[in-house]
Amino acid sequence: MTDSSPTDSPRAQIKRQQIMAAARQLFLAQGYERTSTETIRQAAGISKQTLYVYFPSKVELLSAVVTEELAGFTLAQLRPAPTTLSELRAQLLGLAQGFTRQMMQPDALALLRLLIGEAVHLPELRGTLRRAFPARLLARVEALLSAAHTAGLINAPNLNLSARMLVGPVISFVALDGLLSDQPLGGGPPAPPGLETLTELVDLFLLTVAKGSRG
Template identity: 25%
Template sequence: MIETTKKFRRRAEARPDEVLDAALAVFVEKGFAAAKVDEVAKRAGVSKGTVYLYFPSKEALIEGIVRRAVAPIALRALPDLEKFEGDPRVPITMLMKVLTQTLSQPEAAAVPKLILREVMSFPSIAALYRNEVLNKVMPALIELIQRGVASGKLRPVDPELTVRSIIGPVLAHVALGELFGIKPAGEGLSLDRLIANHLDILFHGLTPSEVRT
């Protein structure tokens, strides 16, 4: 009886993730507007009432998807960005590698694709992504660039615009591939090659002229 209770508890604890997995699959297939909670429940193998037990609305489902997939990236990156006092290129490289590793997993990669597809029709999704990720990571990146310029490790640049230059190409790359079907030669988005090429161009542009090779 005790073992049965433990199994039931583990199953109950896993259910929110199972529901979110199903919701993500349905949203990607049908689009957020056309997807129905009934379809999510069927995909998850639970009743519609069980879905509403954990997530009271379809909007709550997509909020759960974003928080689960994207917010941990921000939380992992923030300590390194906020405390680092050396060459800013080191934590920037680490952040980009974490991003590459995360987006190489199909389920995790589906989240930014979904956001890009739905963001214009559902501003609340953009607001959620901004609050959970951009409003946390961007100020930390800006301060990192400011410290790099002040210490002479980076040449004088506008910190806020530089952060946009760091983030922008990755977003544009995903958008070109997923929204317009324009992908680089090879397989998939080749995000690892894009990041390596982007960092090479970025770092040569940020490095003070006297230390360039």
């Protein structure tokens, strides 16, 4: 006897992806409110009972779709803890590049806007928004800074605060140049910040945690 769920099998995972793909297409095309579970069921080619086995509510389905979309950002390949400042700099730059590129893809921005709009009156989506958007980047940056601080490469006694000092500006590119972009229709997707800009940002941040910069 096992504790595995019937929705954990390879066949069930295919079915789950089938449902999510149909829901993703509909959410992007007509929004959350105008997308009913019935239209999702029809688009996925499944029964109502099957839909509710995998996703008991439309809110849970939206949460799963957005989480998968934004989790496509893998926070770069996890590497060994940095042993030099140049390694730390390279890893922080890789995170900033990967995050802004992924989050500023048109579909990612569309789903993020949709999630933000619904999270205003659906509190259960706020945790999804936090986990999918800033929390993963913040945790990864904090882990890198912790390793660098322990190795004596930087001075960051308040790891969370130091991580926020980098993550905030990185997210500002997604928020201001992506989510709130006033680019006219047909003007193409918003462009993520260039390498030169992000390099300057990371270098400025490293000045705040340089050894001897505090106390």
